[in-house]
Amino acid sequence: MMRVLVVDDDFMVARIHSAYVERIAGCAVVGVAHSGAEAVALAGRLRPDLVLLDVYLPDTSGLDVLRALRTGAPDDPFVLVITAADDPATVTAALHGGASHYLVKPFDARALREQVERVERIRARLSGLERAGQHDIDTVFGGRRGAATTRLPKGLTEPTAQLVERVLRGQDGDLSASECAELTELSRVSARRYLEHFVAVGAATVRLRYGGTGRPERRYRWAG
Missing domain, CATH: 1.10.10.10 (Winged helix-like DNA-binding domain superfamily/Winged helix DNA-binding domain)
Known part of the structure; x- marks a missing residue:
């Protein structure tokens, strides 16, 4: 089961995204946060596998939350940035911060499912390896398309x-x-x-x- 934390300042949007996640086989929403501070606190307590992270939060930027979550430790959660921000600077910052992918609102359930399932495949592939071959690494990093x-x-x-x-x-x-x-x-x-x-x-x-x-x-x- 992949444990997911949903972070969005809009209560209704957070509820919609949570419903999307709950319809994906093998996934469960373990928490919902509406601010950056709450997101960091819940991530530390719940240890989710994946965080769906908005950029526009009331107390701080989601990019700051991204940097707090992606410390470089092996058990850091994957982070999928979900936001209305479509400027190149924000996209670049999310990429450099370690986001697994970036979805621009609005999007449908299928678009989210594809990215969540991609994270599931990466987790499964890495957890089943003793050593990572180049093909495994290419698959994880997306350096080569199939x-x-x-x-x-x-x-x-x-x-x-x-x-x-x-x-x-x-x-x-x-x-x-x-x-x-x-x-x-x-x-x-x-x-x-x-x-x-x-x-x-x-x-x-x-x-x-x-x-x-x-x-x-x-x-x-x-x-x-």
């Missing part, structure tokens, strides 16, 4: 490619474009475009399943 999201054809986007990849990786067996579309809430045509891209770059395999009348069904499986 084959599935490299050189995407026109009309395909990286967030959606990552969504389809997660669904495909999570299957015990193979699945069709229609099944993928249902799981990702995409159209069948869009799901198939991403699946066929994965096959083209060698990230996925496809087999034909015959039966009944009409064309054989194309079934996709993640190559790894």
Whole structure:
């Protein structure tokens, strides 16, 4: 279970973000803070794995809170900055301060889920290693993108490619474009475009399943 602390000065926004988190499998909100001082105090007491951090707080900047939370210790929480601030200086400061990612308000539940699940994958990958190989390090730091999201054809986007990849990786067996579309809430045509891209770059395999009348069904499986 990944323990999450939500920090936002707006009580209603904090409630919405908490609801988003609670809908993510394997996550639980362990605390909510509405000021910088409260955020630092709760983080010290609750030891969350992830902090959703607003920048505009009543007593201090969220960037100051970020620096207080990211001390360099191995058990520091991951911090996802969530704010209306879209100026390059703030984005740069968050990056240098050790933020895992930066979401500009407003955003939907899917955008938050993608970033929270990314942190979950990083935690799981690091906790299961005795030594980190270069491939593990590249994955954690994002220095190399996987084959599935490299050189995407026109009309395909990286967030959606990552969504389809997660669904495909999570299957015990193979699945069709229609099944993928249902799981990702995409159209069948869009799901198939991403699946066929994965096959083209060698990230996925496809087999034909015959039966009944009409064309054989194309079934996709993640190559790894």
